[in-house]
Amino acid sequence: MGRQPCCDKLGVKKGPWTAEEDKKLINFILTNGQCCWRAVPKLAGLRRCGKSCRLRWTNYLRPDLKRGLLTQAEEQLVIDLHARLGNRWSKIAARLPGRTDNEIKNHWNTHIKKKLIKMGIDPVTHEPLNKKESPEDQKNLQQQQEEEPNNKEANNNNNDNNGDLNSEENNSNSSSSSPTENSSSGEESLLLDDSLMMNDLWMDHENPLVDALLWDTTTTTTPNVEGTLTVPCWEDNNNYGWLLDFDEDIGVQDFGFNCFNNEIDHHHHSNAMQKL
DNA sequence: AACCTCTCCAACCGCTCCGGG
DNA sequence: GCCCGGAGCGGTTGGAGAGGT
Numbered sequence: 001m002g003r004q005p006c007c008d009k010l011g012v013k014k015g016p017w018t019a020e021e022d023k024k025l026i027n028f029i030l031t032n033g034q035c036c037w038r039a040v041p042k043l044a045g046l047r048r049c050g051k052s053c054r055l056r057w058t059n060y061l062r063p064d065l066k067r068g069l070l071t072q073a074e075e076q077l078v079i080d081l082h083a084r085l086g087n088r089w090s091k092i093a094a095r096l097p098g099r100t101d102n103e104i105k106n107h108w109n110t111h112i113k114k115k116l117i118k119m120g121i122d123p124v125t126h127e128p129l130n131k132k133e134s135p136e137d138q139k140n141l142q143q144q145q146e147e148e149p150n151n152k153e154a155n156n157n158n159n160d161n162n163g164d165l166n167s168e169e170n171n172s173n174s175s176s177s178s179p180t181e182n183s184s185s186g187e188e189s190l191l192l193d194d195s196l197m198m199n200d201l202w203m204d205h206e207n208p209l210v211d212a213l214l215w216d217t218t219t220t221t222t223p224n225v226e227g228t229l230t231v232p233c234w235e236d237n238n239n240y241g242w243l244l245d246f247d248e249d250i251g252v253q254d255f256g257f258n259c260f261n262n263e264i265d266h267h268h269h270s271n272a273m274q275k276l
Numbered sequence: 277a278a279c280c281t282c283t284c285c286a287a288c289c290g291c292t293c294c295g296g297g
Numbered sequence: 298g299c300c301c302g303g304a305g306c307g308g309t310t311g312g313a314g315a316g317g318t
Contacts, residue, residue: 016286016312038303054304055287090306105307106285 013047017056021046025053026061059100066098070107078104079112083126 028044037050081092089101116123
């Protein structure tokens with residue numbers, strides 16, 4: 001028999017969220033916090049399934065989300081983490097504050113995958129697509145390695161071009177199997193190792209990744225000692241600018257936010273306007 | 277301008293995981 | 298240990314917009 005539907009399908013709305021629905025969900029979550037998603041639609045007055053609400057919140061409405069394309073440093077980190085964790089997007093996303101698993105997954109499938117293939121790297125195994133590469137390819141690879149002399153030890157974990165190719169053998173904690181085959185106990189040590197790796201990264205200010213993160217002016221990402229990227233303050237995200245603009249009488253202040261400014265996230269804005 | 281194709285990403289679906297009884 | 302329900306995860310899809318002809 002088929003499984004029970006996650007929610008009563010009757011009267012449950014699907015498809016793109018309207019600004020009005022977003023408003024209701026934001027209002028509810030900020031008032032009541034995240035609890036029991038199944039109950040959220042009813043309590044928030046939404047004709048949606050709880051799952052859909054959770055997804056909308058975590059992938060789109062959460063105030064700590066960064067918008068926009070992944071920075072090069074983030075991309076690099078994703079590649080490295082993917083090499084170690086496989087398609088465990090939520091685990092990867094956990095290392096990139098402000099980014100969602102869905103976002104990373106999408107970015108991987110649309111950008112990074114292609115990039116790696118173009119570079120002759122198998123996006124699944126992170127091994128060269130063709131072991132017997134042409135001399136020219138090898139030369140390019142070597143050139144790329146030479147261009148990044150600062151990575152040394154840390155770069156085994158953070159170099160998408162070549163570090164990934166070596167990371168497995170260079171990382172004593174990595175299993176020799178494919179990334180996705182790590183046992184859960186192995187994962188524990190892997191994660192521990194990861195935090196050490198991140199600490200190393202932050203200590204090593206000559207590392208291009210660190211530099212990129214520290215000096216990337218498009219975000220205000222800052223490092224912290226836990227080895228994760230600290231999410232910039234909300235006011236830098238302007239996540240709700242579009243909502244403010246959409247409906248001034250919503251009173252985002254009512255949500256308890258006082259750090260919005262008037263800059264509008266054009267993407268959201270246009271979406272909201274479109275939906276009106 | 278109109279049509280077609282491609283790309284991207286928000287959202288859905290179905291499965292697994294996990295905790296409580 | 299088993300069952301059940303809810304939450305979370307990852308793969309996939311469909312529609313909107315961009316780009317090309």
